[in-house]
Amino acid sequence: MKKMNFFKCPAPFLIVGGVLSGFVNGLLGAGGGIIIVFVLSRLLKSHAEQRDIFANALCVMLPISVVSCIIYVLRGQISFDGFPPLIIPAIAGGIVGGLLLCKIRTGALKKLFAILVMISGVILIFK
């Protein structure tokens, strides 16, 4: 069977990656971003730096998250009663984080949090 060349024909990879990522995001309200970053890094390897890929991934995640959120609301199972106070820290933090991304080397932080996330995963499974 002929091996599909990703660069000549990226569409299937983009579509499958997109659907998978959206599925995870819809099911779990988070995640999926790493799949998008993975696919985009392969596709854009020589044309873009890490920060570009991250920006592109955010652009993909936004509509996906909007849809997931809408469905959650339409299914009537969540309420946003306590939510408004969180808006300001969200926006402020997002801005600060975006600015820091250009100024700080995130390598060590990423590794640290990857480990913390794995440990949390184990805890959540057994909680």
Add this chain to the structure above:
Amino acid sequence: MLIILLIVAFIIAVLSGMGVGGGGLFVIYLALFTDIPQLQIQGINLAFFLFSSTASLTVHLTGRKIFWSAVAVMSLSGIIGALWGSMLSTNIDQELLRKIFGAMLIISGILSLKSSLKNTSKQKETKI
């Protein structure tokens, strides 16, 4: 208590704006330290992410190259996946959902670590 929550929310938004820790940090925090049900936490996290990543993008976008056709294909496919996933999540037992979330975190952490290590070794190579 509210103050702590706001500070934690701020820190998580900063981290996620830097691409650290994935989008699940807030879910982790709420799941470990509150009694809020899993689906509700996920809903809050989605809404939180919308605000924080829109804010990040506005700061980020200047000077970045966006590949709109790739973004469009992935978003549209993603929306289909999201419809599927979110319909499923509202039908599943919440305990099971939390465990699946935990499994996703483990996988995501491993992939993240792998790619981080690969980047570090690439940087070391170019230095030599």
